[in-house]
Amino acid sequence: xxxxxxxxxxxxxxxxxxxxxxxxxxxxxxxxxxxxxxxxxxxxxxxxxxxxxxxxxxxxxxxxxxxxxxxxxxxxxxxxxxxxxxxxxxxxxxxxxxxx
Amino acid sequence: xxxxxxxxxxxxxxxxxxxxxxxxxxxxxxxxxxxxxxxxxxxxxxxxxxxxxxxxxxxxxxxxxxxxxxxxxxxxxxxxxxxxxxxxxxxxxxxxxxxxxxxxxxxxxxxxxxxxxxxxxxxxxxxxxxxxxxxxxxxxxxxxxxxxxxxxxxxxxxxxxxxxxxxxxxxxxxxxxxxxxxxxxxxxxxxxxxxxxxxxxxxxxxxxxxxxxxxxxxxxxxxxxxxxxxxxxxxxxxxxxxxxxxxxxxxxxxxxxxxxxxxxxxxxx
Numbered sequence: 289x290x291x292x293x294x295x296x297x298x299x300x301x302x303x304x305x306x307x308x309x310x311x312x313x314x315x316x317x318x319x320x321x322x323x324x325x326x327x328x329x330x331x332x333x334x335x336x337x338x339x340x341x342x343x344x345x346x347x348x349x350x351x352x353x354x355x356x357x358x359x360x361x362x363x364x365x366x367x368x369x370x371x372x373x374x375x376x377x378x379x380x381x382x383x384x385x386x387x388x
Numbered sequence: 389x390x391x392x393x394x395x396x397x398x399x400x401x402x403x404x405x406x407x408x409x410x411x412x413x414x415x416x417x418x419x420x421x422x423x424x425x426x427x428x429x430x431x432x433x434x435x436x437x438x439x440x441x442x443x444x445x446x447x448x449x450x451x452x453x454x455x456x457x458x459x460x461x462x463x464x465x466x467x468x469x470x471x472x473x474x475x476x477x478x479x480x481x482x483x484x485x486x487x488x489x490x491x492x493x494x495x496x497x498x499x500x501x502x503x504x505x506x507x508x509x510x511x512x513x514x515x516x517x518x519x520x521x522x523x524x525x526x527x528x529x530x531x532x533x534x535x536x537x538x539x540x541x542x543x544x545x546x547x548x549x550x551x552x553x554x555x556x557x558x559x560x561x562x563x564x565x566x567x568x569x570x571x572x573x574x575x576x577x578x579x580x581x582x583x584x585x586x587x588x589x590x591x592x593x594x595x596x597x598x599x600x601x602x603x604x605x606x607x608x609x610x611x612x613x614x615x616x617x618x619x620x621x622x623x624x625x626x627x628x629x630x631x632x633x634x635x636x637x638x639x640x641x642x643x644x645x646x647x648x649x650x651x652x653x654x655x656x657x
Contacts, residue, residue, distance in 0.1 A: 332458070333598045340636060341523075349460070357457045364455070376455035376485040378410060378656040380493045381500045 322366040328359045411439065411488045412451040414469045415479040415642065416498070418509050419445040425472055430456065430465040436472075439491050441498035444505055447473055448494060456485040470642045478513050480505060480649070481642040489656045497651070504649050514612045515590060517646065518639035520622065522581065522604040524574070528632050533569045540565050574603040577633065582606075584625050588618040593645045603633075607645035615640065 335356065339349045367374045412430055420443040425436040429449030438445035447469065456462050466484050473479055488494045498505070534540055543562050581604060582592060589608040597605045610618045626635040 330596075330598065336460070337521075337598050337602075337636075341634075353459060357459060360457065375483070376487070378453050378487050378489045379653040380488060380656040381496045382652040382654040 319370065323363060323370060323372055325360060325363045328356060328363060332356050332360075409490060410451045410453045411446075411448040411491060411494050412456075413482045413486045413488060413494060413497075414447045414449075414466060415473055415481045416505050416509070417445050417447060417473060417477040417479045418443055418506075419477065425469065428465075428469055428472060430462055430469070436469055439494040439498070441495050442502065444498045444502060446494045446498055447479075448488075448491075451487055453487060453489065456487070458484055467641075474516070474640070474642050478509055478515070479642050480508055480512065480647050481644050493656065497653075501649065501651060508647055508649060512643050512647065515609050515643060515646075516612055516615065516640035517643045518608045518610055518618065518622075518637065519641065520581070520585075520604065520606050520608065520638075521598075521602060521636035522577065523601045523634040523636070524577075524603055524632055525634070526570075526601065529570060529573060530566060532632065533566060533573065537565075537569055540569060577629065578604050581625055584621055585618065588614050588621050591646060595645070607641075609643060609646045610640075 332353070335344075335349065335352055338344045339346070344352075364374050364376070412434075414436070417438075419438060419440070422440055423438045423445065425447065427433045427435050429436045429451075431449075431451055434449035434451065436447060436449045439448050440446075449469075463484060470479060470481055488497070534544060540562065543558065543565065547558055547562060585592070585608060589610050591609040593607045595605045595607065597603065608618070622635065622637050626633070626637070
Protein backbone atom coordinates (compact mmCIF):
# COMPACT_ATOMS: atom_id res chain seq x y z
CA UNK A 289 0.00 0.00 0.00
CA UNK A 290 1.04 3.56 -0.16
CA UNK A 291 2.12 5.73 -2.98
CA UNK A 292 1.93 3.05 -5.68
CA UNK A 293 -1.61 2.01 -4.76
CA UNK A 294 -2.54 5.60 -4.63
CA UNK A 295 -1.29 6.17 -8.14
CA UNK A 296 -2.79 2.97 -9.52
CA UNK A 297 -6.21 3.54 -8.05
CA UNK A 298 -6.23 7.28 -8.40
CA UNK A 299 -8.74 7.49 -11.25
CA UNK A 300 -11.23 5.36 -9.34
CA UNK A 301 -10.76 6.37 -5.78
CA UNK A 302 -9.96 10.01 -6.23
CA UNK A 303 -10.90 12.01 -3.21
CA UNK A 304 -11.91 9.00 -1.11
CA UNK A 305 -8.28 7.90 -0.88
CA UNK A 306 -8.19 9.24 2.63
CA UNK A 307 -10.67 6.63 3.78
CA UNK A 308 -9.04 3.75 1.98
CA UNK A 309 -7.59 2.11 5.07
CA UNK A 310 -11.06 1.78 6.58
CA UNK A 311 -12.49 0.39 3.37
CA UNK A 312 -9.83 -2.30 3.38
CA UNK A 313 -11.25 -3.57 6.60
CA UNK A 314 -14.60 -4.18 5.10
CA UNK A 315 -15.17 -7.85 4.80
CA UNK A 316 -15.19 -9.30 1.32
CA UNK A 317 -18.74 -10.56 1.74
CA UNK A 318 -20.00 -7.17 2.74
CA UNK A 319 -18.26 -5.69 -0.24
CA UNK A 320 -19.93 -8.12 -2.57
CA UNK A 321 -23.28 -7.41 -1.06
CA UNK A 322 -22.79 -3.68 -1.35
CA UNK A 323 -21.82 -3.90 -4.98
CA UNK A 324 -24.23 -6.51 -6.32
CA UNK A 325 -27.23 -5.03 -8.08
CA UNK A 326 -28.66 -8.36 -9.28
CA UNK A 327 -31.21 -8.74 -6.46
CA UNK A 328 -32.27 -5.12 -6.92
CA UNK A 329 -32.86 -5.64 -10.62
CA UNK A 330 -34.86 -8.75 -9.81
CA UNK A 331 -36.97 -6.73 -7.41
CA UNK A 332 -37.57 -4.17 -10.14
CA UNK A 333 -38.71 -6.87 -12.56
CA UNK A 334 -40.97 -8.40 -9.93
CA UNK A 335 -42.44 -4.96 -9.28
CA UNK A 336 -43.14 -4.43 -12.98
CA UNK A 337 -44.80 -7.81 -13.15
CA UNK A 338 -46.95 -7.02 -10.13
CA UNK A 339 -48.15 -3.87 -11.89
CA UNK A 340 -48.82 -5.72 -15.13
CA UNK A 341 -50.80 -8.37 -13.28
CA UNK A 342 -52.84 -5.70 -11.56
CA UNK A 343 -51.65 -6.71 -8.11
CA UNK A 344 -50.56 -3.19 -7.23
CA UNK A 345 -51.79 0.18 -8.43
CA UNK A 346 -49.86 2.95 -10.08
CA UNK A 347 -49.25 4.95 -6.93
CA UNK A 348 -47.85 1.92 -5.16
CA UNK A 349 -45.64 1.21 -8.16
CA UNK A 350 -44.21 4.71 -8.19
CA UNK A 351 -43.56 4.61 -4.46
CA UNK A 352 -41.71 1.31 -4.59
CA UNK A 353 -39.88 2.18 -7.77
CA UNK A 354 -38.40 5.21 -6.02
CA UNK A 355 -37.06 2.96 -3.26
CA UNK A 356 -35.51 0.59 -5.78
CA UNK A 357 -33.88 3.47 -7.66
CA UNK A 358 -32.40 4.68 -4.39
CA UNK A 359 -30.91 1.22 -3.76
CA UNK A 360 -29.53 1.09 -7.31
CA UNK A 361 -27.84 4.45 -6.81
CA UNK A 362 -26.29 3.29 -3.58
CA UNK A 363 -24.87 0.20 -5.25
CA UNK A 364 -23.57 2.34 -8.10
CA UNK A 365 -21.82 4.64 -5.68
CA UNK A 366 -20.23 1.75 -3.84
CA UNK A 367 -19.09 0.21 -7.13
CA UNK A 368 -17.50 3.49 -8.10
CA UNK A 369 -15.72 3.65 -4.78
CA UNK A 370 -14.34 0.17 -5.25
CA UNK A 371 -13.26 0.97 -8.78
CA UNK A 372 -15.72 -1.47 -10.32
CA UNK A 373 -17.54 -0.95 -13.59
CA UNK A 374 -20.92 0.74 -13.48
CA UNK A 375 -23.72 0.98 -15.98
CA UNK A 376 -24.70 4.41 -17.18
CA UNK A 377 -22.77 7.63 -17.40
CA UNK A 378 -20.82 8.85 -20.36
CA UNK A 379 -18.82 6.29 -22.34
CA UNK A 380 -16.55 6.28 -25.37
CA UNK A 381 -14.80 3.71 -27.51
CA UNK A 382 -12.09 2.12 -25.39
CA UNK A 383 -8.53 3.15 -26.12
CA UNK A 384 -9.86 5.61 -28.61
CA UNK A 385 -8.44 9.05 -28.13
CA UNK A 386 -9.90 9.43 -31.61
CA UNK A 387 -8.36 12.45 -33.18
CA UNK A 388 -11.02 13.91 -35.45
CA UNK B 389 -22.22 6.32 4.56
CA UNK B 390 -21.99 10.03 5.29
CA UNK B 391 -19.68 10.80 2.41
CA UNK B 392 -22.16 9.31 -0.03
CA UNK B 393 -24.59 12.04 0.77
CA UNK B 394 -22.41 14.60 -0.88
CA UNK B 395 -23.85 17.26 -3.10
CA UNK B 396 -23.42 15.44 -6.40
CA UNK B 397 -25.67 12.64 -5.23
CA UNK B 398 -28.74 13.94 -7.02
CA UNK B 399 -26.99 14.75 -10.24
CA UNK B 400 -27.72 11.28 -11.51
CA UNK B 401 -31.46 11.71 -11.41
CA UNK B 402 -31.97 15.25 -12.55
CA UNK B 403 -31.29 15.58 -16.24
CA UNK B 404 -31.51 19.14 -17.37
CA UNK B 405 -29.23 20.51 -14.70
CA UNK B 406 -25.95 20.62 -16.57
CA UNK B 407 -26.56 20.60 -20.26
CA UNK B 408 -23.21 19.69 -21.76
CA UNK B 409 -23.61 18.39 -25.28
CA UNK B 410 -24.02 14.68 -24.57
CA UNK B 411 -25.68 12.23 -26.93
CA UNK B 412 -28.03 9.53 -25.72
CA UNK B 413 -27.84 6.58 -28.16
CA UNK B 414 -30.95 4.43 -28.72
CA UNK B 415 -29.98 2.16 -31.55
CA UNK B 416 -27.93 1.61 -34.68
CA UNK B 417 -29.52 1.37 -38.12
CA UNK B 418 -28.42 1.18 -41.72
CA UNK B 419 -28.92 4.58 -43.34
CA UNK B 420 -26.60 6.69 -45.46
CA UNK B 421 -28.23 10.06 -44.87
CA UNK B 422 -29.46 12.00 -41.89
CA UNK B 423 -32.94 11.57 -40.57
CA UNK B 424 -35.14 13.26 -37.98
CA UNK B 425 -37.53 11.15 -35.90
CA UNK B 426 -39.24 14.00 -34.08
CA UNK B 427 -39.33 15.18 -30.48
CA UNK B 428 -39.78 11.86 -28.75
CA UNK B 429 -36.48 11.48 -26.87
CA UNK B 430 -35.67 10.64 -23.29
CA UNK B 431 -35.72 13.45 -20.74
CA UNK B 432 -38.97 15.07 -21.86
CA UNK B 433 -39.21 14.95 -25.63
CA UNK B 434 -35.77 15.79 -26.94
CA UNK B 435 -35.38 15.78 -30.71
CA UNK B 436 -34.31 12.37 -32.03
CA UNK B 437 -32.00 12.36 -35.05
CA UNK B 438 -29.11 10.45 -36.55
CA UNK B 439 -25.34 10.67 -36.33
CA UNK B 440 -24.02 9.07 -39.50
CA UNK B 441 -20.88 7.31 -40.54
CA UNK B 442 -20.76 5.84 -44.01
CA UNK B 443 -23.97 3.80 -44.40
CA UNK B 444 -24.53 3.36 -40.65
CA UNK B 445 -26.45 5.70 -38.40
CA UNK B 446 -26.77 6.00 -34.65
CA UNK B 447 -30.18 7.23 -33.52
CA UNK B 448 -29.53 9.80 -30.78
CA UNK B 449 -30.92 12.73 -28.86
CA UNK B 450 -29.13 15.51 -26.99
CA UNK B 451 -28.72 14.99 -23.30
CA UNK B 452 -26.88 16.43 -20.37
CA UNK B 453 -24.10 14.16 -19.10
CA UNK B 454 -26.08 12.24 -16.50
CA UNK B 455 -26.76 8.70 -15.42
CA UNK B 456 -30.34 7.77 -16.28
CA UNK B 457 -32.13 5.70 -13.66
CA UNK B 458 -34.06 2.80 -15.21
CA UNK B 459 -37.41 4.20 -14.08
CA UNK B 460 -40.47 3.15 -16.00
CA UNK B 461 -40.72 6.63 -17.49
CA UNK B 462 -37.14 6.56 -18.77
CA UNK B 463 -37.26 2.97 -19.98
CA UNK B 464 -40.53 3.62 -21.81
CA UNK B 465 -39.02 6.68 -23.48
CA UNK B 466 -36.06 4.58 -24.63
CA UNK B 467 -38.35 1.84 -25.90
CA UNK B 468 -40.72 4.24 -27.59
CA UNK B 469 -37.93 5.66 -29.72
CA UNK B 470 -36.82 2.16 -30.71
CA UNK B 471 -40.39 1.16 -31.54
CA UNK B 472 -40.76 4.22 -33.73
CA UNK B 473 -37.50 3.56 -35.56
CA UNK B 474 -38.38 -0.11 -35.88
CA UNK B 475 -41.43 0.65 -38.01
CA UNK B 476 -39.09 1.50 -40.86
CA UNK B 477 -35.71 0.03 -40.04
CA UNK B 478 -33.97 -3.07 -38.81
CA UNK B 479 -32.12 -1.92 -35.73
CA UNK B 480 -29.54 -2.93 -33.17
CA UNK B 481 -30.77 -1.67 -29.80
CA UNK B 482 -28.27 -0.08 -27.44
CA UNK B 483 -28.38 -0.76 -23.72
CA UNK B 484 -30.60 1.55 -21.75
CA UNK B 485 -28.75 4.63 -20.53
CA UNK B 486 -25.87 4.72 -23.03
CA UNK B 487 -24.57 8.28 -23.18
CA UNK B 488 -21.64 9.64 -25.17
CA UNK B 489 -19.98 12.96 -24.58
CA UNK B 490 -20.12 14.21 -28.13
CA UNK B 491 -21.16 13.52 -31.67
CA UNK B 492 -17.53 12.78 -32.43
CA UNK B 493 -17.51 9.97 -29.85
CA UNK B 494 -20.66 8.46 -31.38
CA UNK B 495 -19.11 8.58 -34.84
CA UNK B 496 -16.02 6.88 -33.40
CA UNK B 497 -18.23 4.04 -32.17
CA UNK B 498 -19.78 3.56 -35.61
CA UNK B 499 -16.36 3.64 -37.22
CA UNK B 500 -14.65 1.23 -34.84
CA UNK B 501 -17.53 -1.26 -34.72
CA UNK B 502 -18.55 -0.87 -38.35
CA UNK B 503 -18.07 -4.48 -39.40
CA UNK B 504 -19.79 -6.06 -36.38
CA UNK B 505 -22.76 -3.69 -36.67
CA UNK B 506 -23.05 -4.38 -40.40
CA UNK B 507 -22.94 -8.16 -39.89
CA UNK B 508 -25.55 -8.15 -37.14
CA UNK B 509 -27.84 -5.79 -39.05
CA UNK B 510 -27.68 -8.22 -41.93
CA UNK B 511 -28.56 -11.15 -39.67
CA UNK B 512 -31.39 -9.28 -37.98
CA UNK B 513 -32.82 -8.00 -41.25
CA UNK B 514 -36.63 -8.16 -41.04
CA UNK B 515 -36.65 -9.98 -37.72
CA UNK B 516 -38.53 -8.92 -34.64
CA UNK B 517 -38.74 -10.12 -31.08
CA UNK B 518 -41.70 -11.18 -29.00
CA UNK B 519 -41.74 -11.71 -25.26
CA UNK B 520 -43.73 -14.51 -23.70
CA UNK B 521 -44.14 -14.98 -19.99
CA UNK B 522 -46.25 -17.79 -18.63
CA UNK B 523 -47.54 -17.85 -15.08
CA UNK B 524 -49.53 -20.59 -13.49
CA UNK B 525 -52.06 -20.76 -10.75
CA UNK B 526 -50.40 -23.09 -8.26
CA UNK B 527 -53.62 -24.10 -6.51
CA UNK B 528 -55.32 -25.05 -9.75
CA UNK B 529 -52.29 -26.95 -10.98
CA UNK B 530 -52.08 -28.84 -7.68
CA UNK B 531 -55.79 -29.64 -7.94
CA UNK B 532 -55.42 -30.93 -11.47
CA UNK B 533 -52.42 -33.04 -10.45
CA UNK B 534 -54.33 -34.53 -7.53
CA UNK B 535 -57.13 -35.34 -9.93
CA UNK B 536 -54.98 -36.94 -12.62
CA UNK B 537 -52.17 -38.64 -10.74
CA UNK B 538 -53.31 -42.00 -9.31
CA UNK B 539 -50.51 -42.40 -6.83
CA UNK B 540 -50.99 -38.93 -5.40
CA UNK B 541 -54.76 -39.32 -5.25
CA UNK B 542 -54.50 -42.62 -3.41
CA UNK B 543 -51.99 -41.28 -0.90
CA UNK B 544 -54.08 -38.21 -0.30
CA UNK B 545 -57.25 -40.24 0.24
CA UNK B 546 -55.40 -42.40 2.66
CA UNK B 547 -54.18 -39.41 4.65
CA UNK B 548 -57.64 -37.84 4.80
CA UNK B 549 -59.29 -41.12 5.78
CA UNK B 550 -56.90 -41.71 8.62
CA UNK B 551 -56.38 -38.10 9.56
CA UNK B 552 -55.50 -38.92 13.15
CA UNK B 553 -53.16 -41.77 12.49
CA UNK B 554 -51.57 -40.64 9.24
CA UNK B 555 -47.91 -40.23 9.78
CA UNK B 556 -45.68 -37.30 9.29
CA UNK B 557 -43.85 -39.46 6.79
CA UNK B 558 -46.91 -39.97 4.61
CA UNK B 559 -47.51 -36.24 4.49
CA UNK B 560 -43.91 -35.59 3.63
CA UNK B 561 -44.10 -38.16 0.89
CA UNK B 562 -47.23 -36.57 -0.51
CA UNK B 563 -45.57 -33.18 -0.51
CA UNK B 564 -42.57 -34.53 -2.36
CA UNK B 565 -44.71 -36.31 -4.93
CA UNK B 566 -46.76 -33.19 -5.60
CA UNK B 567 -43.61 -31.08 -5.88
CA UNK B 568 -42.10 -33.51 -8.40
CA UNK B 569 -45.33 -33.72 -10.38
CA UNK B 570 -45.48 -29.94 -10.53
CA UNK B 571 -41.98 -29.68 -11.85
CA UNK B 572 -42.79 -32.28 -14.44
CA UNK B 573 -45.97 -30.42 -15.40
CA UNK B 574 -44.05 -27.16 -15.70
CA UNK B 575 -41.46 -28.78 -17.95
CA UNK B 576 -44.20 -30.31 -20.04
CA UNK B 577 -46.01 -26.99 -20.55
CA UNK B 578 -42.78 -25.23 -21.43
CA UNK B 579 -41.73 -27.96 -23.85
CA UNK B 580 -45.15 -27.87 -25.46
CA UNK B 581 -45.00 -24.12 -25.96
CA UNK B 582 -41.52 -24.27 -27.47
CA UNK B 583 -42.59 -27.11 -29.70
CA UNK B 584 -45.64 -25.22 -30.96
CA UNK B 585 -43.67 -22.06 -31.66
CA UNK B 586 -40.64 -23.73 -33.21
CA UNK B 587 -41.90 -23.54 -36.77
CA UNK B 588 -42.96 -19.91 -36.62
CA UNK B 589 -39.82 -18.52 -34.98
CA UNK B 590 -36.14 -18.34 -35.85
CA UNK B 591 -34.73 -18.64 -32.35
CA UNK B 592 -35.74 -18.45 -28.73
CA UNK B 593 -34.08 -17.58 -25.49
CA UNK B 594 -35.22 -18.38 -21.99
CA UNK B 595 -34.53 -15.85 -19.28
CA UNK B 596 -34.67 -16.34 -15.55
CA UNK B 597 -38.23 -16.56 -14.28
CA UNK B 598 -39.49 -13.80 -12.00
CA UNK B 599 -41.24 -14.76 -8.77
CA UNK B 600 -42.62 -18.20 -7.92
CA UNK B 601 -45.62 -18.29 -10.23
CA UNK B 602 -43.75 -17.87 -13.48
CA UNK B 603 -42.77 -20.99 -15.40
CA UNK B 604 -41.52 -19.39 -18.59
CA UNK B 605 -39.85 -16.08 -19.36
CA UNK B 606 -38.80 -16.31 -22.96
CA UNK B 607 -38.02 -14.19 -25.98
CA UNK B 608 -38.65 -15.35 -29.53
CA UNK B 609 -37.02 -14.06 -32.68
CA UNK B 610 -39.55 -14.03 -35.50
CA UNK B 611 -39.41 -13.17 -39.20
CA UNK B 612 -41.64 -10.21 -39.92
CA UNK B 613 -43.50 -12.25 -42.49
CA UNK B 614 -44.32 -14.86 -39.82
CA UNK B 615 -45.65 -12.34 -37.33
CA UNK B 616 -49.26 -13.29 -37.96
CA UNK B 617 -48.73 -17.05 -37.72
CA UNK B 618 -46.69 -16.60 -34.54
CA UNK B 619 -49.47 -14.48 -33.14
CA UNK B 620 -52.09 -17.08 -33.93
CA UNK B 621 -50.06 -19.90 -32.46
CA UNK B 622 -49.62 -18.03 -29.20
CA UNK B 623 -53.35 -17.38 -29.06
CA UNK B 624 -54.10 -21.05 -29.75
CA UNK B 625 -51.85 -22.22 -26.94
CA UNK B 626 -53.14 -19.69 -24.47
CA UNK B 627 -56.72 -20.73 -25.24
CA UNK B 628 -55.86 -24.35 -24.77
CA UNK B 629 -54.46 -23.74 -21.29
CA UNK B 630 -56.55 -20.77 -20.25
CA UNK B 631 -57.82 -22.50 -17.11
CA UNK B 632 -54.39 -23.10 -15.67
CA UNK B 633 -51.98 -20.66 -17.22
CA UNK B 634 -51.76 -16.92 -17.69
CA UNK B 635 -49.93 -15.72 -20.79
CA UNK B 636 -48.17 -12.35 -20.92
CA UNK B 637 -47.41 -11.73 -24.54
CA UNK B 638 -45.56 -8.57 -25.63
CA UNK B 639 -44.02 -7.15 -28.77
CA UNK B 640 -42.97 -6.67 -31.39
CA UNK B 641 -39.69 -5.54 -29.87
CA UNK B 642 -36.31 -4.83 -31.37
CA UNK B 643 -34.15 -7.96 -30.98
CA UNK B 644 -33.00 -7.05 -27.45
CA UNK B 645 -32.33 -10.68 -26.52
CA UNK B 646 -30.64 -11.77 -29.70
CA UNK B 647 -28.02 -9.13 -30.32
CA UNK B 648 -24.90 -9.63 -28.36
CA UNK B 649 -22.16 -7.32 -29.50
CA UNK B 650 -19.61 -6.67 -26.83
CA UNK B 651 -18.87 -3.01 -27.34
CA UNK B 652 -15.44 -1.97 -26.20
CA UNK B 653 -16.49 1.07 -24.26
CA UNK B 654 -14.88 2.82 -21.36
CA UNK B 655 -15.94 5.60 -19.06
CA UNK B 656 -15.44 8.99 -20.61
CA UNK B 657 -13.84 11.33 -18.13
